[in-house]
Amino acid sequence: MNRTTRIGLLTSGGDCQALNATMRGVVKGLCSQLERVEIYGFEEGYKGLIYSNYRMLSPSDFSGILTQGGTILGTSRQPYKLMRVPDENGLDKVEAMKHTYYKLRLDCLVILGGNGTQKTANLLKQEGLNIIGLPKTIDNDIWGTDMTFGFQSAVDIATEAMDCIHTTAASHNRVFLVEIMGHKVGWLTLHAGIAAGADIILLPEIPYDLDKVIQAIEARKRQGKDFTIVAMAEGAISKEDAALPRKEYKKKMENYPYPSVAYELADRIKEKSGVEVRICIPGHMQRGGSPCPYDRVLSTRLGAKAAELIVSKQYGVLVNIVNNEVGTIPLEEIANKLKMVSPDASIIKEARMIGISFGD
Ligand code: F6P
Numbered sequence: 001m002n003r004t005t006r007i008g009l010l011t012s013g014g015d016c017q018a019l020n021a022t023m024r025g026v027v028k029g030l031c032s033q034l035e036r037v038e039i040y041g042f043e044e045g046y047k048g049l050i051y052s053n054y055r056m057l058s059p060s061d062f063s064g065i066l067t068q069g070g071t072i073l074g075t076s077r078q079p080y081k082l083m084r085v086p087d088e089n090g091l092d093k094v095e096a097m098k099h100t101y102y103k104l105r106l107d108c109l110v111i112l113g114g115n116g117t118q119k120t121a122n123l124l125k126q127e128g129l130n131i132i133g134l135p136k137t138i139d140n141d142i143w144g145t146d147m148t149f150g151f152q153s154a155v156d157i158a159t160e161a162m163d164c165i166h167t168t169a170a171s172h173n174r175v176f177l178v179e180i181m182g183h184k185v186g187w188l189t190l191h192a193g194i195a196a197g198a199d200i201i202l203l204p205e206i207p208y209d210l211d212k213v214i215q216a217i218e219a220r221k222r223q224g225k226d227f228t229i230v231a232m233a234e235g236a237i238s239k240e241d242a243a244l245p246r247k248e249y250k251k252k253m254e255n256y257p258y259p260s261v262a263y264e265l266a267d268r269i270k271e272k273s274g275v276e277v278r279i280c281i282p283g284h285m286q287r288g289g290s291p292c293p294y295d296r297v298l299s300t301r302l303g304a305k306a307a308e309l310i311v312s313k314q315y316g317v318l319v320n321i322v323n324n325e326v327g328t329i330p331l332e333e334i335a336n337k338l339k340m341v342s343p344d345a346s347i348i349k350e351a352r353m354i355g356i357s358f359g360d
Contacts, residue, residue, distance in 0.1 A: 004036040007310060008054070008106045011071040012045030012078065012113040012120075016138045016150030017291035018299040019112055020065035020072055025303015026110055026134075026310075027062040033311045040104055045113070046078040046120060049097045050087075054104075066300075067290045071112075080119040094127060101129050108310050112136045114148070115338065118318060122335035130315035132306050133331055138287055140187040143337035144329040145320035149302065152294040154181070154286040155191045158231075161282040162196030166229055169278075173226035175217055175269070179234055179262035179281045186233045186341045188286070193231030193356070194347075200228065200357045202265075204235035205341045206348075207242035208359030213265070214273045216357035232262050239360075301326050 007030070011019045030037045039057040042048030065072060083093055101109060101124075108130040111121045114137035125131045135142045138154035158180050169176045178198075180189040186203030193201035200216050202208045217228045241249055258264040266277040291299065298321065305319045305326045317328035341348070352358070 002035045004038055005030070005034050005108075005310065006038045006040065006104060006106045008040045008042055008049070008101065008104065008109040009057075009073065010042040010045050010049060010109070010111055011073050011075045011136070012111065012117040013075060013136070014077070014114070014138075014287060015070050015075050016136055016287045017069050017153035017289060018149040018295040019070070019075075019136060020062075020068045021291050021296050021299035022112055022134055022136070022149055022303045023072070023110075024062040024065050025300040026306045027057075027059055027303075029304040029307025030310060031059045033307060040106065041073045042100075044074040044076040045117070046083075046093075046097065047076050048073070049100050049109075050078075050091070050093050051096070052100045052103070054100075066296055069289045069291065077116075078120070080116045080123070083120055083123060094123065097124060098127055098129065106130075107313075108132060108315055110134065110306055110310075114139065115142055118142065118331060119335045121318075122331040125316045125331050130313075131331065132309055132315060133318035134302055134306060135318060135320060138188060139182050139185055141183065141185040141339050142318070142334060143339045144318060144334040145322065145339075146324075147298060147321050149291070149295050149299045150287070151187065151191075152298075153289070153292040154188055155195065156292050157286045157289070158188060158192035158282055159195040161280065161285070162192060162198060162229060162231060165280050166196065169227040169229055175228045175230070175275055175277045177230045177232050177262040177266055177277055177279050179232050179260055179279065181283070181286050182233050182235060184235045184340075185338065186235070189231050189233035189236075190341055190347065190351075194351055196229065196231065198229045198231035198356065200230040200359055201351065202230065202232040202236040202359050203341055204233055204237055206343050206358045206360050207237050207239040209239050210265075210268050210272060212357065213359040214269060214275070216359065217269075217273070217275060230265075232265065234260060236261050236265075238265075 135148040140151040182188040
């Protein structure tokens, strides 16, 4: 008789588009290969695994969710650095997660999440659990994969926001700073900035010089273009701040008087050049709504690969995509690493070639 395969599913960290689409891919793949599958969905990410909050799901729960944003399981942030710290009642979280896993006699835990999530996934692998990671984040900063699901959908939204700003900026001859998410990396800002025809793109990986930003705005004016669109990453940093010792920079940020970096830059531009600047922050809209077609395809491919791995009992990896080939990479090779934009990347050179300023 065919044995039942029991899998746990969880989505952790910030939500994004295509979490549901990816889980659908996993479940559809498993159900087409195996006769008997039990699916345990943990609620609100690792929290559900720690406190044994789960519900049993049937394949029909994964029908009709290809286009649905968010996550049917819910999610939460459970920082990796606190995983070894007992909770307020003294509970050992790692032991609790292992307990839930063994109690349910899971064959494998499928974990959808970004960098922090995959660090914990690797920790659980080291603790002896069968784990498969799936690369989620609008930031596209997971090491070992060319692309994460959520990224392209967020690029679409950030681009659309800038497209809207473009028409009003042009009508009023205004300078606009559009602050784009991305945490510590600039992928989203770079791609949306190019797609929306931004004139200046400011990334964490290329610290900016205020004078160069102002010069770029003024150069456009001399060409008869009285408006400027600046795509600014939420993690963008000035050259002075980048040169500060880590401790000093941290201290500065503790007493930071601005809601975010765009406000600081807007103030500094006004102070130094008199140019009035408007700010637009699309914020969490970038993570919301339906996944774009690219993400639906990517998620389906990654999910199907995860199913293949479960069927063949290959665990301990992140499912990735490199040069358009879906494959795997061991979790320990990606944990604790960040995929950043290289200032020497060809996409940066091409952007510079058409006159985009990086403020450096
Ligand atoms: O990692 C995804 C992301 O949207 C980042 O781009 C952003 O810095 C962060 O999450 C925001 O987190 P939160 O939803 O907790 O405010």
